[in-house]
Amino acid sequence: xxxxxxxxxxxxxxxxxxxxxxxxxxxxxxxxxxxxxxxxxxxxxxxxxxxxxxxxxxxxxxxxxxxxxxxxxxxxxxxxxxxxxxxxxxxxxxxxxxxxxxxxxxxxxxxxxxxxxxxxxxxxxxxxxxxxxxxxxxxxxxxxxxxxxxxxxxxxxxxxxxxxxxxxxxxxxxxxxxxxxxxxxxxxxxxxxxxxxxxxxxxxxxxxxxxxxxxxxxxxxxxxxxxxxxxxxxxxxxxxxxxxxxxxxxxxxxxxxxxxxxxxxxxxxxxxxxxxxxxxxxxxxxxxxxxxxxxxxxxxxxxxxxxxxxxxxxxxxxxxxxxx
Amino acid sequence: xxxxxxxxxxxxxxxxxxxxxxxxxxxxxxxxxxxxxxxxxxxxxxxxxxxxxxxxxxxxxxxxxxxxxxxxxxxxxxxxxxxxxxxxxxxxxxxxxxxxxxxxxxxxxxxxxxxxxxxxxxxxxxxxxxxxxxxxxxxxxxxxxxxxxxxxxxxxxxxxxxxxxxxxxxxxxxxxxxxxxxxxxxxxxxxxxxxxxxxxxxxxxxxxxxxxxxxxxxxxxxxxxxxxxxxxxxxxxxxxxxxxxxxxxxxxxxxxxxxxxxxxxxxxxxxxxx
Numbered sequence: 001x002x003x004x005x006x007x008x009x010x011x012x013x014x015x016x017x018x019x020x021x022x023x024x025x026x027x028x029x030x031x032x033x034x035x036x037x038x039x040x041x042x043x044x045x046x047x048x049x050x051x052x053x054x055x056x057x058x059x060x061x062x063x064x065x066x067x068x069x070x071x072x073x074x075x076x077x078x079x080x081x082x083x084x085x086x087x088x089x090x091x092x093x094x095x096x097x098x099x100x101x102x103x104x105x106x107x108x109x110x111x112x113x114x115x116x117x118x119x120x121x122x123x124x125x126x127x128x129x130x131x132x133x134x135x136x137x138x139x140x141x142x143x144x145x146x147x148x149x150x151x152x153x154x155x156x157x158x159x160x161x162x163x164x165x166x167x168x169x170x171x172x173x174x175x176x177x178x179x180x181x182x183x184x185x186x187x188x189x190x191x192x193x194x195x196x197x198x199x200x201x202x203x204x205x206x207x208x209x210x211x212x213x214x215x216x217x218x219x220x221x222x223x224x225x226x227x228x229x230x231x232x233x234x235x236x237x238x239x240x241x242x243x244x245x246x247x248x249x250x251x252x253x254x255x256x257x258x259x260x261x262x263x264x265x266x267x268x269x270x271x272x273x274x275x276x277x278x279x280x281x282x283x284x285x286x287x288x289x290x291x292x293x294x295x296x297x298x299x300x301x302x303x304x305x306x307x308x309x310x311x312x313x314x315x316x317x318x319x320x321x322x323x324x
Numbered sequence: 325x326x327x328x329x330x331x332x333x334x335x336x337x338x339x340x341x342x343x344x345x346x347x348x349x350x351x352x353x354x355x356x357x358x359x360x361x362x363x364x365x366x367x368x369x370x371x372x373x374x375x376x377x378x379x380x381x382x383x384x385x386x387x388x389x390x391x392x393x394x395x396x397x398x399x400x401x402x403x404x405x406x407x408x409x410x411x412x413x414x415x416x417x418x419x420x421x422x423x424x425x426x427x428x429x430x431x432x433x434x435x436x437x438x439x440x441x442x443x444x445x446x447x448x449x450x451x452x453x454x455x456x457x458x459x460x461x462x463x464x465x466x467x468x469x470x471x472x473x474x475x476x477x478x479x480x481x482x483x484x485x486x487x488x489x490x491x492x493x494x495x496x497x498x499x500x501x502x503x504x505x506x507x508x509x510x511x512x513x514x515x516x517x518x519x520x521x522x523x524x525x526x527x528x529x530x531x532x533x534x535x536x537x538x539x540x541x542x543x544x545x546x547x548x549x550x551x552x553x554x555x556x557x558x559x560x561x562x563x564x565x566x567x568x569x570x571x572x573x574x575x576x577x578x579x580x581x582x583x584x585x586x587x588x589x590x591x592x593x594x595x596x597x598x
Contacts, residue, residue, distance in 0.1 A: 034423035036501035041414040041429065044475060052436060052470040055444030055451070062446065069450070115341055118334040125335075131584045132342040135349075138580045140530035142548040143569045146555050147348050150355065150562045156364040158351065165367055194345060195591075202592035251440055254532045258552050280442055287446050288537055296446055304443055 062297035069293050080298035090299060092274060093282040094306065096181065100278065101249040103185035104192070109241060111189070112196035113234075117226065119197070120204040130201065133194040141191070145258035148187045149174070174259070177275035184255050184276060192248070196241050203237035204230065239318045246311050250303075253280040279303045352573065355566035356380075363562060379567035383554070386564065388543065389571065392550040399461055399546065400528040403468045407524040408517055411471060415478030416505050420491060430479075437472040445537065452538055459540045468528055474520055480593065481516040482509065519590030522583050529576060547572050 063080055067073040084090050119129045136144070151158045152173040160170045173179045207230065215225045231238075256278055260271030269285045270277025277285075279299065287296025355363055358373035383389055417423070418430055448467055449458070457463040486509050494508045510517070535546045545553070551572050554565045580587065 031424050034421075037417040037421050037423040037426075040417040040501070040505070043410045044414045044470070045429070047410070047466055047469040048433070048436070048472070050451070051448055051467045052444055052472075055447035056436075056439060058447035058450075059443055059445075069453075111341075115338065118338050122331060122334050122338065125338075127585070129338050129342065130588055131581075133345050134584070134588055135577065135580060136345055138526055138530075138576055139348075139573055140532070140548055140551075140576070142530075142532050142551050143573045144348065146551065146565055146569050147352060149555060150560075150566060151348075151351065153562075156562075158363075158368060161368045190344070190348070198588055198592055247438070247440065251442065253442075257532075257536075258555060283442065284533075284537075288449070293446060293450075300440075300442055300446070304440060307440060 059297045060301060062294055063301050065294045065297075067293045068291045070291075073294075076294070080295050081302065083295070084298050084302055089274065089277070089282060090279070090302075093270075093277045093279040094303075096270070096275065097250055097252065097278045097280075100181050100184050100188070100252055100276075101246075103181060104188035105242075105245045105249050107185075108189045108192045109196055109238075109245060111193045112200055112241070113238075115193065115197045116200035116204055117230070119201055130198060134198055135194070136191050137195040139191070141254040142258050144187055144191060145255050148183060149259050152183050175272045177273050180260070180271050180275040184252065184259065187255050188249065188252065192245070196245070199237060199241055200234065203234045207233050235318065239315065242314050242318055243311055246314055247307060250307050250310065251280055252278045253284065256281050257284070279306075349573070349577070352566050352570050355563055356570040358563055360561050360563045375563065376567065379563045380571065382561065382564040383568040383571065387550045387553060387568070388545075389547075389550065389568065391543075392545045392547045393572075395461055395544060396529055396547040399464045400525050403465050403528045404521050404524040406465070406469055407471050407474055408520050410469060411474035411520065412478050412482075412510070412513060412517060413505060415475045415482055416486075416509050417501075418475065419479045419482035420486065420488070420504075420509075421501075433472045433475060437476060441467075442533070445534070448534075449537055458538055459544065461539075461544065463538045464528075464531070464535055464546070467534060468524075468531070471524065474524065477590075477593075478513070478516055478520060482513065485516065486512045515586060516590065518583065519587055522579065522587050523590070526576060526580070 064075060064077060065073045066076045066080075115133060119126060119133075122129075152160075154160065154170060154172050154174055157173070159173065163169075163171065171179065173183050211229055211233070212225055215229055220228060256270055256276040260269065260276045269281050269289075280303070283296050283299045283303070286292045286299060354370065354372055356379055357376040358369055359375050359378075362369045362373060418426065444467075452458050452463045490508055490512075491504050494504050499507065530548060531546070532548045532552070535549050536552070539545050539549060551568055554568045
């Protein structure tokens with residue numbers, strides 16, 4: 001709290017009540033005198049309370065209920081979660097999400113780092129590279145997903161057409177359980193590499209050039225300078241991108257939903273064998289297609305706990321690297 | 325000498341990356357201007373054709389493209405205006421004034437910034453159905469207004485970009501809180517406001533999950549949901565679908581190209597000062 005002026009060094013209770021306290025600062029004001037500030041922040045906190053805060057706690061409450069949205073709610077305790085841990089589809093969706101996340105995050109962050117170092121090193125066209133490499137990030141996931149569906153189409157897609165030219169038979173990109181994940185991961189990599197590159201690039205530009213100058217005089221080559229100086233100095237920014245990528249990457253929904261959600265031949269979401277069913281897609285299916293609100297809430301909360309665990313694990317991994 | 329060749333090597337890799345990054349846009353144009361037969365032909369046609377109008381005509385026959393674009397435009401404009409006003413006003417109070425509870429309230433906001441939005445999706449839907457907004461466009465606006473990132477980012481900007489001395493001078497001249505915000509801070513916040521506007525507009529324009537859930541009436545969709553519907557069916561007319569993708573993507577890419585510099589600078593500022 002506010003620091004106590006020196007003249008108040010005597011304990012308050014010994015002070016005669018009516019003596020005015022000599023002090024340079026204006027007298028303390030009541031909470032109500034800040035009404036303008038509270039009024040300024042209130043629109044945000046009102047919306048925030050009704051559409052963010054309350055929903056989050058209400059969904060936690062729902063996770064312990066059975067409810068289809070119409071009839072009465074019944075409290076079922078941990079029943080939803082007991083069902084969840086034995087639900088093979090849930091675990092499959094978690095596995096799918098994790099595989100897609102790893103397949104996309106690793107190349108995204110690695111590629112972003114390499115591209116940022118290259119853009120940083122060149123003298124001309126910097127601005128052009130930044131903009132041209134960032135542009136995938138402003139397109140809509142729906143448009144990109146439709147594009148990938150067309151290009152990786154099993155029969156006539158561009159990728160198979162080109163492979164056909166060099167004598168490689170058509171590959172079933174959108175039906176093979178592994179290739180489905182690869183296609184989704186490629187899509188996410190395409191969208192997010194430029195975004196992370198821009199962040200790394202800003203980090204690189206914040207490193208004072210004298211540091212590298214000194215290293216060069218001491219005889220360090222570009223590779224040693226990169227691993228010895230650049231990477232350690234970028235560590236906080238790398239940590240930031242790892243956390244953001246974990247939170248974003250695990251939330252893949254639109255990509256598989258557009259690619260496989262509307263497959264008329266398959267009643268369940270996520271494509272053949274549900275190989276592209278991510279956890280959020282499963283949540284969508286249970287909550288909004290099957291109207292199982294309680295179970296949907298349980299899925300999304302279990303999933304949230306998983307994200308926390310992974311963020312903490314990632315944080316630890318990157319932090320541990322610092323001590324070495 | 326080696327430096328020079330190293331430099332050329334860097335450009336070669338970067339140009340290759342740029343080609344990969346812009347290829348989908350180029351190929352979308354190629355597909356949207358040819359017939360599906362041309363694309364399915366082996367080897368496929370690699371140059372733009374002359375069937376764009378025909379494909380666009382098919383899109384317009386298949387979905388209410390301009391209707392859904394207008395819907396998207398309305399929602400994105402309203403959302404953007406409200407987000408920019410609400411966030412900049414709150415951020416101004418947080419950045420320049422000390423009031424009881426300031427730290428707690430701001431901390432709460434930071435914690436919630438980390439939560440996945442989907443945690444609240446289901447109750448948001450229940451709220452919307454309780455107040456009878458399911459299927460309406462106004463249902464799309466409120467969830468987008470709880471934009472914690474916007475406040476966080478604006479506060480960072482205002483702390484450095486609006487000098488205390490100017491606010492003090494305004495105070496001495498008799499300006500109250502709101503006049504300080506409107507007459508002193510807002511003009512100084514221009515670059516940040518324009519970044520936040522584009523950010524909010526692009527987010528709203530590209531949003532998919534929430535409109536998909538809450539817009540039940542097929543005649544009142546946003547662009548992204550309508551676009552996804554083009555992809556339904558087993559015998560997809562890809563030329564037609566890609567014409568739709570092209571129509572939906574071009575406006576956003578054009579906006580981005582116009583404001584790219586400020587936008588990229590703004591996006592990194594939030595990341596680095598955090």
